[in-house]
Structures are given as structure tokens and as C-alpha cells.
Amino acid sequence: MTSAPLQAIRGTRDIWGTEIRLWQYLEQHARDILGRANYQEIRTPLFEATELFQRGIGEGTDIVSKEMYTFTDRGERSLTLRPEGTAGVVRSLIEHKRLSQGVQRCWYQGAMFRYERPQAGRQRQFHQLGVEVFGSEDPRVDVEVMAVALEFLQALGIPNLTLELNSVGDPADRQRYKAALVEYLTPYAADLDPDSQVRLTKNPLRILDSKDPATQAILRTAPLLPQYLGKAAQQHFEQVQEGLQALGLAYELNPRLVRGLDYYTRTAFEITTQDLGAQSAVGGGGRYDHLVEELGGTATPAVGWAMGLERLVVLLQKQGEPPAPELDIYVVSQGAGTATLSLQISQMLRGHGLRVEMDVSQSSLGKQIKRADKLGSKACVIVGETEVTTGQIPVKWLATGVQEIVTFPNGFRDATFWQKNFR
Numbered sequence: 001m002t003s004a005p006l007q008a009i010r011g012t013r014d015i016w017g018t019e020i021r022l023w024q025y026l027e028q029h030a031r032d033i034l035g036r037a038n039y040q041e042i043r044t045p046l047f048e049a050t051e052l053f054q055r056g057i058g059e060g061t062d063i064v065s066k067e068m069y070t071f072t073d074r075g076e077r078s079l080t081l082r083p084e085g086t087a088g089v090v091r092s093l094i095e096h097k098r099l100s101q102g103v104q105r106c107w108y109q110g111a112m113f114r115y116e117r118p119q120a121g122r123q124r125q126f127h128q129l130g131v132e133v134f135g136s137e138d139p140r141v142d143v144e145v146m147a148v149a150l151e152f153l154q155a156l157g158i159p160n161l162t163l164e165l166n167s168v169g170d171p172a173d174r175q176r177y178k179a180a181l182v183e184y185l186t187p188y189a190a191d192l193d194p195d196s197q198v199r200l201t202k203n204p205l206r207i208l209d210s211k212d213p214a215t216q217a218i219l220r221t222a223p224l225l226p227q228y229l230g231k232a233a234q235q236h237f238e239q240v241q242e243g244l245q246a247l248g249l250a251y252e253l254n255p256r257l258v259r260g261l262d263y264y265t266r267t268a269f270e271i272t273t274q275d276l277g278a279q280s281a282v283g284g285g286g287r288y289d290h291l292v293e294e295l296g297g298t299a300t301p302a303v304g305w306a307m308g309l310e311r312l313v314v315l316l317q318k319q320g321e322p323p324a325p326e327l328d329i330y331v332v333s334q335g336a337g338t339a340t341l342s343l344q345i346s347q348m349l350r351g352h353g354l355r356v357e358m359d360v361s362q363s364s365l366g367k368q369i370k371r372a373d374k375l376g377s378k379a380c381v382i383v384g385e386t387e388v389t390t391g392q393i394p395v396k397w398l399a400t401g402v403q404e405i406v407t408f409p410n411g412f413r414d415a416t417f418w419q420k421n422f423r
């Protein structure tokens with residue numbers, strides 16, 4: 001019986017070749033920029049109790065109601081592959097009692113899972129880079145996290161980014177707004193798209209996200225959230241804007257921005273670009289002052305964001321491929337006794353910090369040297385039978401064809417010689 005060839009699951013992909021270098025570059029860049037702002041990395045599990053996301057993200061959201069990878073394990077527990085990073089980080093900080101230890105600045109990076117319809121820039125397994133800051137209501141923290149996000153993107157040289165900003169207010173403000181929105185939309189209920197009709201009773205704020213033209217036309221004259229902010233949220237919103245202005249960071253107010261997760265309070269933002277097609281959000285985040293309490297911790301204000309790394313990779317690819325790391329030495333060998341010597345030489349050269357590959361093809365020396373050329377190696381160490389007896393090993397510089405003799409083992413132990421020639 002022949003079976004179909006195995007393939008990566010729809011909505012997942014392999015990352016390799018030239019693309020992996022962009023990922024490594026992004027990861028290093030994240031470590032540098034977030035490290036400079038003194039954020040500490042945290043790694044939480046890929047799966048958690050399903051309840052964490054139900055309570056954290058909200059039952060009425062698309063993520064929880066239709067996008068989670070939920071399964072029962074062999075111990076009959078309901079588990080879910082994390083659809084986002086925030087809930088897990090909050091769970092961790094509560095569990096390890098870190099929230100009573102003053103302001104905590106964290107960052108994370110890793111795979112997230114959502115059962116969405118895959119398309120360009122949207123996958124079922126995707127990767128986020130995120131930050132979360134706990135323990136301060138100060139609007140300067142909102143400004144700081146947005147500034148760090150923009151600095152991260154600008155240092156990558158990504159053009160045409162827009163910071164969209166809104167305040168979704170405190171819970172009471174949002175309740176009043178929800179009531180006003182439902183009151184406004186109810187007479188139009190029959191004209192809304194089917195999803196929005198369901199949301200009218202389940203999660204009316206999400207209607208603001210509808211892409212349906214008829215629904216959008218109805219929304220044009222709908223009441224706007226910022227008109228319903230209480231005094232405290234209003235003042236906070238103004239201070240956030242003053243902070244952004246003080247740093248010279250441009251933003252656009254978007255009174256319809258509500259975000260797809262229920263935990264937000266006050267500041268909500270997204271960083272968007274026209275360069276990604278339909279999936280315009282490079283990242284998004286905001287404040288979530290009640291999530292810690294809702295998940296069983298002592299009330300702790302918090303703010304953060306996450307970006308989609310696949311989307312950043314697409315934007316970076318538009319700027320061209322990153323240079324490949326250069327191979328310093330290719331070790332070729334043929335004949336009796338050369339196998340051991342080539343192993344020893346490769347090991348010694350790597351010990352000097354050089355990038356070294358050993359040929360194991362057992363093909364002719366000529367073919368092996370051609371391979372060294374093809375790989376772009378700077379030099380080739382040639383180990384033949386005579387060299388095993390004499391210990392006089394040729395090193396050929398491939399750009400010039402010049403060859404010099406190095407004595408084994410002392411010449412290969414001489415770090416200064418190798419580093420001088422290769423660094």
C-alpha cells in the first residue's frame with residue numbers, strides 16, 4: 001500500500017534557508033532593543049489549561065469561540081495551545097508571586113496557535129514577539145511600550161508604519177458605550193452582516209471590526225467610544241497622547257479601534273502598514289488593568305503588545321536577502337589515514353572560532369575542492385596520504401589560488417595565525 005507523502009499541516013510552515021537568517025536577525029534585534037529597555041525575557045508553556053484563555057481572553061471573542069486548538073489529554077484535562085502570550089505571562093507572574101515585587105517588565109517570543117483561515121500573513125501556527133509591563137497605571141508606561149515597539153520597527157528600517165491609538169475606557173465606560181451602540185444598531189439589525197447580527201447580542205463592540213460594506217455604512221454615524229470615557233480614563237488618554245507628542249512619535253486617533261480580545265481597558269493601539277495587503281496589523285496591544293484580578297491575582301494594572309513575526313519577515317524580505325555567514329575553511333581529504341587527521345584538523349580550527357566544514361563525501365579531491373568553491377569558502381585545507389606522513393598540510397586560499405604549508409599539529413594550534421588570516 002502506498003500512502004500520500006507527509007506534508008506540513010495547513011496553516012503551518014517550515015522556516016529554513018535564507019529565511020531563517022531573517023528570523024535569527026529579528027530575534028537578536030529583539031534581545032538588543034528590549035534588553036536596553038531592561039525588559040526580562042520569560043518563556044511560558046505552549047499549552048495551558050483551557051480555562052485560562054476562556055477567562056482571560058473572553059468567551060465572546062473569535063479567538064475563544066472558534067479559533068482555539070483545544071484537546072483533552074490522557075489525564076482528562078482540557079488543554080489549549082496558547083492562542084496568544086498575555087494570559088500565560090499573567091498566570092506565571094501570579095503563580096510565582098512576582099506581582100508584589102514592584103514593576104515587572106517582561107518580553108517573550110514564540111509560537112502561538114489559532115484556527116483561522118490561512119492566507120498571506122495569517123497562519124494557524126504563527127509567532128509573536130511581545131512585551132508586558134505590570135504594576136503601574138502611569139501613562140508613561142503606555143508611552144514607553146509604544147515607543148519601544150516603534151523603535152524596534154524603525155531600527156529594522158521598516159517604512160510606512162502608522163500607530164493607531166484609541167482609549168476603550170474603564171469597564172463602566174464601556175458598558176455605557178455598549179448600551180448606546182446596541183441602541184443605535186438595533187433598528188438596523190436586519191441590514192447587518194450575519195456575523196454582526198450574532199455579535200449584536202453576544203459581543204457588540206466587535207461589530208466595529210466588521211469589514212462588510214453595508215455594516216460599515218451603518219457604523220459611519222454610530223456613537224464613538226471616546227465620547228463615553230469617564231473622567232479618569234479621559235485624563236489618562238490625554239496624558240498618553242502628551243507623552244507620545246513629547247517623544248515626537250506620530251499617531252492617528254482611531255475611535256473605532258477596539259481590538260479582538262476582551263481584556264483591554266483605556267489605551268488600545270495597533271501598528272499598521274499598507275505594505276502587507278489585507279493583514280495590515282504588524283502588532284497591537286494596550287492596557288489591561290483588570291486581567292490579573294480576573295485570573296485570581298491581586299489587582300495589578302498592566303500594559304503590553306505583541307507583533308506577528310511572520311509579518312515582519314515579509315516586510316524585511318521586501319528589503320532584500322540578508323548576507324549568508326561566510327564559510328572560513330573547507331577541509332577536504334582522501335586516502336589512507338586522512339579520515340582521522342581531517343577530523344582533528346576540523347576540530348582544532350573550530351576551536352579558534354572559525355566556521356569550518358569537513359567534507360565527508362569520499363569523492364575525488366578535485367570534486368571536493370570544487371564544492372569548497374561552490375560554498376564560497378575562503379580557504380581549503382587539503383589532507384592527502386602524503387600529508388599524513390609528512391605533517392605538512394597545504395592550505396589553499398580560494399580567491400587567489402595561493403597555497404601555503406602549515407605543519408600539523410603545531411601550526412594548527414597557533415590561534416594567532418588563523419585569527420589573523422580570517423578575522
Ligand code: HAM
Pocket residue numbers: 083084085086114116121122123124126127128130131132260261281282283284285286287288303304305306307308309310311
Ligand atoms: P493580537 O492583536 O491578537 O494581540 O495579535 C498581535 C499580532 O499578532 C497581530 O497584530 C498580528 O501581527 C499577529 N497575529 C495574530 N494572529 C495571527 C495569525 N493567525 N497569523 C499571523 N500573525 C498573527 C494579542 O495577541 C495580544 N496578546 C497583544 C497584547 C499583549 N496585548 C497586551 N499585551
